[in-house]
Amino acid sequence: MAGFNRILIANRGEIACRVIRTARDMGYRTVAVYSEADADALHVRLADEAVPIGPAPVSESYLDADKLIEASRLSGADAVHPGYGFLSENADFARACANAGLTFIGPPPEAIELMGSKRLSKLAMEKAGVPCIPGYQGEDQSDDRLTAEAARIGFPLMVKASAGGGGKGMRLVDDPAALADALRAARSEALSAFGSDELILERAVQNPRHIEVQVFADDHGNVVHLGERDCSVQRRHQKVVEEAPSPFVSPELRAAMGQAAVNAARACAYRGAGTVEFLVDGDGNFYFLEMNTRLQVEHPVTELVTGLDLVEWQLRVAAGEKLPLTQDQIALTGWAMEARLYAEDPRHDFLPQTGRVLAWEVPHGPGLRVDHGLRAGQTVGPHFDPMLAKVIACGATRDEARRRLARAVEDTVLLGVKSNKAFLSGILRHPVFAAGDATTAFLSDHFADHPTLTPAPPPLRLRALAAALMHVGSARGIPGASGRVSWRNSTATPWHCRLDCDGEMHDLTLAVDSHAPHPRVTVRAGGETEVIELLEIAGDRCACLAGGVRRTIRFAFDGDVLHLDGPFGDIAFRDATRAAAGAAEDxxxxxxxxxxxxxxxxxxxxxxxxxxxxxxxxxxxxxxxxxxxxxxxxxxxxxxxxxxxxxxxxxxxxxxxxxxxxx
Known part of the structure; x- marks a missing residue:
């Protein structure tokens, strides 16, 4: 039986924190690694020890296998957990760990290699009797052969890179005349992203469900599945919201897909945690898509409906133990959903965001869980994937889990960096998603014109509050407030204020009521008027009365920039009152x-x-x-x-x- 005592986590962020917590609970010592960009990150603080591995670019740190092996040697680690992303599905890294005498907490290199190729894995799945989408995955990669095979398969069809994932090297082709351009573009993108321009062709499954099955295998011949996850809500082939179980899958379909996933794992002599992904059409026909040879981002929803710790299972299997449960001992209870919180701006084509985290607060309550690696004061830089956290909720029913998750996403506070939280809330509260009818076409068919995707100026209420906090707040002891006017000034002397929000200038006229028990500011912009009464300011919370409704809003100053937690997440205002009138961009x-x-x-x-x-x-x-x-x-x-x-x-x-x- 393999034995290890000290685990190096060859990853960062929330997954490193997640692995550290379970490893610590099981009595293992943990070692973090960090680049220069992560020197003060949460995962570094949580681990027993940490080893610096180089500059911020991942190619010089987290993707450098030699540095990770050396970090294991320096720290005395005798096992490596790769998390997900980075080198988690790199067969050469798994071999390097073995050659260095380290236990790789993952599948055998041969399984990683096989399932890393869409072409070879599909051939293996067909041999194992796993249903596959009709297509072509042959060695002949000439344009003539691919064109002939496309005609045989029929249109519409998918052109896919054999290596990698994430939608790179993938093209939907509806018209035979567009095939040649699609092949050229897919080859170029695949070669750039994965170092291989090998392609496969598949019949396009229209408006499918994206359903994946969690599998586990040990070294004693045992293979089980832990039910399915529905990952149909996607943007550009990237998952956005996941849930377990699927609202579409019947017990009979679950059993059939589960058995197919087990057969897939057996076909590649698998060990540890893996995920077999399927496309499912409206009639319940399912087809093998790919197998991810690692722990998945969305594994928490499986944990919540099974009551199991999948990282614990990974460590037990890697230590040579048998799987803790047999198939008939595994049951699904209740429902769970997960939303991925990203540093991105959905109102500007999901542009990734960077900046310093001024405030970070996660919700707490029954059925809630937030996996993250954030802390206030750290910088979200440009070097890594923009996912910041996973907000997860469970409940006795799907609707209870959905309601809890929607509220939890809305209650998450992130200031200093824009996020997609309003976008996520909009999805969770959309009637099509609420009904369980979302397919992979959900966002394009039902969400394209949603307000969370449409640029618009902040509502006057928020502009008024920003102006009040900036210009009246200093009298209430708010650090950062400019204090241009005392709140005891007379209403007879209104004055002008200009705010810069994302490069757009907003001209306001303010008047302060000198007789109100609390600062009461009347704000006018064009023909609109808003009255804001600042009832209470405590730390970074402001209770205000506006439009007859009392609300509490979080805020933070970063120099001369005020950040408010608005309905679309972080909204930043800069006081441009003293700027020249011509300074605003036309x-x-x-x-x-x-x-x-x-x-x-x-x-x-x-x-x-x-x-x-x-x-x-x-x-x-x-x-x-x-x-x-x-x-x-x-x-x-x-x-x-x-x-x-x-x-x-x-x-x-x-x-x-x-x-x-x-x-």
Missing amino acids: AAGSGRIVAPMDGRIVAIHAAPGDQVRKGQTLAVLEAMKMEHRLASDVDGTVAEIAVTAGDQVRIRQTLVTVAPTNA
């Missing part, structure tokens, strides 16, 4: 191209003196594993380029300046 465009977040300049597509058009890409910024094209907002002439390819830049840093035509 709605037609300023010609100043700034970094929307911290990141690295990948490419510059212009030179000083070039004539450019509005909408033309001038620079490409890489942040949070994504590339963002930055375009000119005017027609004009490039006046200055302040950066070069390879430069690290800060949010709001000026990158390119364009002199507008006829300016």
Whole structure:
């Protein structure tokens, strides 16, 4: 039987914290690793020891297998848990751990290798009798062969990269005339992302459910499944909300899919935790999609409906023990849902966000759980995936779990960084999702015009509150408030205020009631009027009365910027009252191209003196594993380029300046 005592977690963030807690409860010592960007992160503080492994870029730290092996040696760790992402599905890393005498808490390298190839895994699944989507996964990768196979399969069809995942190298082709371009684009993207341009073709399953089955196997020939998870709510092939069990799956379908998943695990001599993913059509026909050879992001929902700790099972299996339960001892009770909280701005095409966390507070209550690796004061940088936390809720029924999760998401406080919490709340409260009818087409069919995706100025109530806190709040001892006026001033002397919110200027007129028992501010903007009464200010909480309703709102000052926890999450205001009237950027465009977040300049597509058009890409910024094209907002002439390819830049840093035509 394998034995180990000290576990190095070769990962970061919430999954590292998650593994550390279970390992500690089981009596194991834990070792964290961290890059320069994570020196003061929560997972570093939770572990017994921690080893620095290099600069912030993941290629020089978390993806450097040699540094992780060396960290194990330095700390005396005799086992490695890879978490998910990074090297968790890297067969070479699993072999390197074994060669170094370390127990790899995961499947055998051979299973990782097989299931890492969509082409080879599909061939193996067909041999094992697991239902697969009709398609082509042959070695002949010529355009002629792929074109002929596409005609045989029929349209619409999916072109997919054989390696990797996350939607990269994937194209839906409806028209045979578009196939050649789709093959070229998918090959190029796959080669760039995964180092392999090998493709497979599959018949497109229209509006399917994305259902996955959790499996576990040990070294004693035992394989079980722990029920299914419904992961149909997706954006760009990335899961957003997951639940267990699925509202679509009957007991008969659960048994059939569970057995198919067990057969898949047996076919590759699996060990440990794995997830077999299926597409399910409206008639209940299911097809193998892929197998993830690691713990999944959404594993908490399975834990909550089974009452099991999957990390504990991983550690027991890796130590050579038998699975704790047999198939007939595993039961599903109640319902659980998980929402992924991301540092992104859904109202601006889900642009990833960076910044310093000014306030972070998670909800507590019956049936709630939040897995995270955040703490107030840390910086969310551009080097990692933008997922910050997982908010999870369970209940006796699906609707109870859904209601609890919606409230928990809304009650999560994150200031300093924009997030997708309003987007998540909108999904959970949408009638189609509430009815259990969401397929993979849910967001495109039912959510495209949702208010959480539409840019709009903050409501006057929030602008009024921001102005009140900035200009009246200093009399109430609020650090950071500018104190331009005492709240005992007369209402007969209204005064002007200008607020900058995301580059948009808002002109307000304020008047303070000198006779009210609490600061009472009348705010006018255009033809609108809002009256805000500041009832109580305690720390970072403000109780106010507006529109006849008392509300408590969290706030934080970061220098001269005020952050409010509004209905769409973090809303930042800067007092621009003293700025020159012409300082505001014209709605037609300023010609100043700034970094929307911290990141690295990948490419510059212009030179000083070039004539450019509005909408033309001038620079490409890489942040949070994504590339963002930055375009000119005017027609004009490039006046200055302040950066070069390879430069690290800060949010709001000026990158390119364009002199507008006829300016």
